Amino acid sequence: MAFQKAVKGTVLIGGGAIATVFGLSQFSQYRNKHSALVQVQAAEGAPVRRDHLPTREQQILALQTSGEFDVLVIGGGATGCGCALDAATRGLKTALLERDDFSSGTSSRSTKLIHGGVRYLQKAIMKLDFEQYRMVKEALEERAHLLESAPHLSAPLPIMLPIYKWWQLPYYWVGIKLYDLVAGSQCLKSSYVLTKSRALELFPMLRKDRLVGAIVYYDGAERMELCCDPGVCSMGAAVGRWVTGLRGVWGVCGVHCRDVLTGKEFDVRAKCVINATGPFTDSVRKMDDQEVPNICQPSAGVHIVMPGYYSPDNMGLLDPATSDGRVIFFLPWEKMTIAGTTDSPTDVTSHPIPTEEDINFILSEVRNYLGADVEVRRGDVLAAWSGIRPLVTNPDSKDTQSISRNHVVTVSDSGLITIAGGKWTTYRAMARDTIDAAIQEHNLKAGSCKTMGLQLEGAQDWSPTLYIRLVQDYGLESEVAQHLASTYGDKAFEVAKIAQVTGKRWPIVGKRLVSEFPYIEAEVVYGVKEYARTAVDIISRRTRLAFLNVQAADEALPRIVDIMGKELNWCEQKKKEQLETAKRFLYYEMGYKVKTDQLTDRSEISLVPSDIERYKKRFRMFDKDKKGFITILDVQRVLESISVQMDENTLHEILNEVDLNKNGQVELNEFLQLMSAIQKGRVSGSRLAVLMKSAEENLRRREAIPVDRSGGGL
Numbered sequence: 001m002a003f004q005k006a007v008k009g010t011v012l013i014g015g016g017a018i019a020t021v022f023g024l025s026q027f028s029q030y031r032n033k034h035s036a037l038v039q040v041q042a043a044e045g046a047p048v049r050r051d052h053l054p055t056r057e058q059q060i061l062a063l064q065t066s067g068e069f070d071v072l073v074i075g076g077g078a079t080g081c082g083c084a085l086d087a088a089t090r091g092l093k094t095a096l097l098e099r100d101d102f103s104s105g106t107s108s109r110s111t112k113l114i115h116g117g118v119r120y121l122q123k124a125i126m127k128l129d130f131e132q133y134r135m136v137k138e139a140l141e142e143r144a145h146l147l148e149s150a151p152h153l154s155a156p157l158p159i160m161l162p163i164y165k166w167w168q169l170p171y172y173w174v175g176i177k178l179y180d181l182v183a184g185s186q187c188l189k190s191s192y193v194l195t196k197s198r199a200l201e202l203f204p205m206l207r208k209d210r211l212v213g214a215i216v217y218y219d220g221a222e223r224m225e226l227c228c229d230p231g232v233c234s235m236g237a238a239v240g241r242w243v244t245g246l247r248g249v250w251g252v253c254g255v256h257c258r259d260v261l262t263g264k265e266f267d268v269r270a271k272c273v274i275n276a277t278g279p280f281t282d283s284v285r286k287m288d289d290q291e292v293p294n295i296c297q298p299s300a301g302v303h304i305v306m307p308g309y310y311s312p313d314n315m316g317l318l319d320p321a322t323s324d325g326r327v328i329f330f331l332p333w334e335k336m337t338i339a340g341t342t343d344s345p346t347d348v349t350s351h352p353i354p355t356e357e358d359i360n361f362i363l364s365e366v367r368n369y370l371g372a373d374v375e376v377r378r379g380d381v382l383a384a385w386s387g388i389r390p391l392v393t394n395p396d397s398k399d400t401q402s403i404s405r406n407h408v409v410t411v412s413d414s415g416l417i418t419i420a421g422g423k424w425t426t427y428r429a430m431a432r433d434t435i436d437a438a439i440q441e442h443n444l445k446a447g448s449c450k451t452m453g454l455q456l457e458g459a460q461d462w463s464p465t466l467y468i469r470l471v472q473d474y475g476l477e478s479e480v481a482q483h484l485a486s487t488y489g490d491k492a493f494e495v496a497k498i499a500q501v502t503g504k505r506w507p508i509v510g511k512r513l514v515s516e517f518p519y520i521e522a523e524v525v526y527g528v529k530e531y532a533r534t535a536v537d538i539i540s541r542r543t544r545l546a547f548l549n550v551q552a553a554d555e556a557l558p559r560i561v562d563i564m565g566k567e568l569n570w571c572e573q574k575k576k577e578q579l580e581t582a583k584r585f586l587y588y589e590m591g592y593k594v595k596t597d598q599l600t601d602r603s604e605i606s607l608v609p610s611d612i613e614r615y616k617k618r619f620r621m622f623d624k625d626k627k628g629f630i631t632i633l634d635v636q637r638v639l640e641s642i643s644v645q646m647d648e649n650t651l652h653e654i655l656n657e658v659d660l661n662k663n664g665q666v667e668l669n670e671f672l673q674l675m676s677a678i679q680k681g682r683v684s685g686s687r688l689a690v691l692m693k694s695a696e697e698n699l700r701r702r703e704a705i706p707v708d709r710s711g712g713g714l
Contacts, residue, residue, distance in 0.1 A: 056531050060259060062238040064266045069095040069238070070444050071435070072254060072270035074284060076100075076239075077107035078224075078424055080276035082431030082451075084232045084239070089454065090435065090446040094237040095268055097257060101537045105350070106278050107424065108541055109387025111303065111341055112333050114147065114154055114220030114425050116140035118179055119320070119327050125178065135406050135426075137182055142426045143220050144186035149455050150224060152462040152489035156188040157221040157331070159316040160203055162369060163212045169193070172320070176217045191217035203315055207371050221316075221331065222424075223487065223544075239531075240268075261533060272442040274434060275418040279348045279388040288416045295408065296420050297393040298348050302358035303340030304591070305383040305548055310337040310366075310374070319365055328365045336382065336548055339366055343389075352386035356594050359384050378598060379677070379684030382549040384591030392421030409437045417441065428452075458489020470496050475508025483518035488526075498522045513556040519543040524563040533568070535561050535582040546585070550592040555653075557582050598682040600660060605669075605676045615675045618696050619668055629665040631655075635691070642698040654687045 054062070071087040073080050076098025084096040098104075116139040124132035147154050161176070163169050176191045192215070199214035200206055206214075232239060240259070254269035275284045281296040310330075311317065317330035330339045342358045359381060367376045392408050407422030407430045419434040432449040439446050462485070470481035474496040484492035499509040499522040510520045524532075527542030538560050540546040545553035557579055565575045586592045607615070622630045622638050632651045639646055658666050658674050666688070677683040 053530065056533070059239050063095055063097075063240050063268050066093070066095075066238060067269070068254075069093045069268070069270040070446075071095070071272050071274060071438060072097070072268055073274045073276055074255065075276035075278060075280075076102045077105055077276070077278055078103065078427040079107075079278070079419055079422065079430050079434075080274075081232050082427040083274055083276050083419065083434050084237045085454075086428075086431040086435045086449060086451050087438075087446075088232060088237040089450040090448075092435075092444060092446050094232075095270060096232060096237055096239045097255065097268065098240070099260065100350075101532070101534070101541060103541060104537075106387045106389060108547075109301075109303070109352075109385050110424050111301075111329055112222055112331065112338060113157075113329065114143045114222050116143060116179065116183065116219070116425070117423075118175070118217075118318070121179055121182060122175055125175075131406060133182070136179075138429055139423070139425045140183040140186060142429050144183075144188075145428060145452060146222070146224070146425065147188070147220050149453070150222075150459050150489075152458055152486055153224045153456075154220050154222045156218050157316055158189075158216050158218055158314065159318050159329075159331075160194075160199065161215045161217070161318045161320060162199065162203075162206055163214055164210050166212055169212060169215075172215055176215050179217060188218040188220070191215060203312055203317065205310060205312075205370050205374050206317075207369055216315075220425075221333070223334070224424075271444065272438045273416055274438060275416060276434070278390040281390055281418060281420045283348070285412070285416070285418055288412050288414055292412070295392055295410070295418075296390050298346050299389045299391050300344050300346035300352060300358075300386050301341035301389055302354045302362065302384065302386045303338055304354075304359055304362050304381045305333070306337045306339065306380050307382065308332065308335045308337055310370070310376075310380075317369060319369060322365045323368075328362065330366060330369070334544060334548055339363075341387075346386075346388060348388065351589055352388055353588050354384040354386045354591050354594060356597070358386070359591070359594060375681060377681030377684050379682050381591065381595065382551075383547055384594060385547065385589060389423075390420055407433070409433050411437060411441050415441060458491045461490035466490065466492065474499065474510075475506070476510045477507040477518070480507070480510045480512070480518045480520055484520075495520075495522050495526045498525050513543070513559060514545070514552045517543075517545060517548065517552060519545060519556075521559070521563055524560055525567060528564060528567045532564075535564060535578045536585045538564065539582060540585070540590075546590045550586045550590045550595065553590070554583065554586055554592070598677060605672050607672065607676050607679065611675070611679075612672065615672060616668065618692055619671050621696055621699060622692065623668075629667040630671075631665050638695050638699075642695060644695075654691065657686065658688050 070092040071084075071094045073084045073087070073094070073096045076096060080096060080098065081102065084094050087094040116136045120132050121136045123129060124136060147156065161172055163172065173193060180187045180191055194202070194214040194216060196208075196211050196213050199211065200208060202216075203214075240257070254267060254273065256265065256267050258265045275281060277284050279296065279298045282292075282294045285292050285295075311332050313332055313335075316332065319328040319330070322328050326343050328339065329341070330337065332338075339362050342361060344358075346352070360378070363376055363378060363381070370376060392406065407426065408420055410418045410420070412418070417434060417438050419430055422430045428451050432451065435446075435449070438444060466489075467478070467481040467485035470476050470484060470492060471478055473493075474481075476484070476496060476499070481492075481496075484495055488495055496509070499520055500511050501509055502511055510522070513519045513521060513524075523543055524538055527538050530542070532538055532542050535557060536546075539553045539557065545556055561570075561575050561579050561582075564570065564578070570578070587596075605612075619630070620626070622634045624634070624637075632648060632655060635651055635655070636646075636648075655664075655666055656662075658670055660670050660673070661667075674683065674686060674689060678686060678689055
């Protein structure tokens with residue numbers, strides 16, 4: 001009876017909602033069709049790109065000597081670059097300033113989804129909120145645009161919503177169908193219902209007990225951190241990154257700034273200044289007017305990356321209602337699995353740090369949806385990061401979870417244009433609205449927006465089979481070629497041309513930075529060409545090593561610094577500074593600290609007596625002299641006895657992972673702490689533990705087997 005009432009209520013509500021949404025969608029579709037010809041004409045009239053990017057030095061010189069710009073954008077994230085791209089394609093003389101690397105803040109720390117926002121549509125319907133609906137509609141339109149403008153960097157992704165209660169099936173089905181309906185003709189693929197058996201076939205890691213079925217819908221997955229930034233330069237904008245403001249904003253006249261890398265100060269004048277600084281929105285606004293109230297409420301979102309075996313290669317998972325009412329995504333990304341995000345108020349900082357509390361919250365929610373045979377271990381968290389969302393809110397509001405991602409464009413009394421709020425998916429629409437406001441406020445001479453239909457860097461001649469040409473023409477590994485094609489698009493050939501010969505029969509070119517990832521040394525050289533100036537730029541944005549595996553990134557750092565040092569003529573002191581800065585970045589901002597904190601000299605040993613004896617026996621196989629500790633020499637001796645060769649540097653790294661007091665040796669207590677942490681799932685992938693277990697088994701097989709003679713036999 002209760003089930004019938006739930007279904008009847010859902011159908012009634014859903015029917016009314018569908019009628020309402022259908023009417024709104026039809027009106028929006030009419031407006032889209034009405035403006036279609038204008039958009040096509042605008043795309044066709046877009047300016048021609050430069051063949052070669054100017055150097056950073058040429059860009060800085062252009063900022064100083066080009067006179068007054070029409071538009072000066074402060075902030076080089078997705079929104080800022082989108083504004084600069086929009087302005088430049090309209091023929092406006094454009095400058096862009098960024099105090100760090102492109103997309104170094106919030107833009108590079110997202111959930112990697114291009115989506116309209118399922119939960120926002122739910123709020124729009126339940127609260128009859130037309131603004132929320134309009135935001136979802138706009139985001140779905142922008143989702144379609146992004147998938148077309150950067151096909152090498154984005155693709156449709158099916159996302160499964162598992163159902164564990166019968167009454168939820170019609171409720172969520174109506175909601176997801178409404179999501180399809182709002183997308184209209186831009187719906188990626190129609191959503192559908194799965195039986196329990198089919199759901200487990202597609203997502204075998206799912207918790208089986210009480211599973212009723214599942215609903216699958218489609219959104220977009222992206223790898224777009226730097227997709228706009230080279231395009232801004234190629235369209236003629238003067239770009240200065242690693243440039244910071246000193247004395248603030250001069251109303252509408254420009255800024256006084258300093259080149260962080262050289263220390264040189266200079267002025268940049270402009271008719272219009274645009275504030276696109278994300279979480280730092282209010283600090284820039286207060287440079288213009290100290291009395292202005294805050295409009296931005298920062299919210300921290302933590303993500304974690306786990307091994308790829310936690311999810312299928314081509315299916316994501318949505319937890320629509322976590323234990324505290326938030327939403328968690330569980331998605332395949334770069335052959336790994338990304339899970340997140342949290343949502344909590346935070347202070348604004350340039351260096352947000354993921355907390356152990358947030359990491360454990362995500363792991364706890366993931367455990368609720370995965371089967372009992374899949375052990376979700378803390379030690380499997382390969383990287384973790386925190387990003388700060390610049391949510392727009394009333395200054396008195398304290399609940400960031402109830403805030404939508406609507407963006408606002410404001411104009412101060414002095415003419416400073418501020419764009420705040422919004423989300424990654426809608427960056428192009430945000431930029432369009434911002435430049436429209438700038439043109440109107442400052443009487444700039446420019447036409448309508450030209451970015452609808454404009455393909456981003458690398459998309460022009462890209463095709464799904466482009467990687468095959470890279471393999472055939474240059475002798476790259478197939479995995480490396482696929483990575484280059486899906487990252488750089490048709491620019492992948494420029495990377496392949498500078499790839500070094502390996503000296504092997506195969507692959508012919510393309511030396512990897514680390515063995516388990518397809519990133520090659522040539523990408524470091526190409527990254528410098530595209531304005532990378534620090535090792536952090538390379539490990540976090542030109543490649544994604546820091547976001548995929550902090551230990552792998554740490555191992556690749558010395559080689560990356562050597563290559564950059566050669567390209568940028570760094571002295572030994574500069575190389576040392578870069579190495580130390582990058583290691584600090586990995587340690588604090590990418591989760592290395594919270595990972596290493598799982599095993600400390602204060603870690604509890606919670607092993608049963610039989611396990612303690614077994615591990616002591618394994619330890620003594622290496623500690624033949626009964627010193628109570630083992631060194632590199634002890635490990636080398638055992639490895640030589642089983643004919644295994646390993647260089648001293650690698651052995652040093654392996655022991656250093658477990659050497660908690662950093663005295664150059666692993667003591668018995670440290671080894672027992674390691675094995676205890678492994679049993680509890682707080683540590684995984686310990687090379688020393690695997691090496692010692694493998695050596696023990698090998699030695700046992702080599703022991704002589706006694707043969708008793710009988711009856712004088714042979």
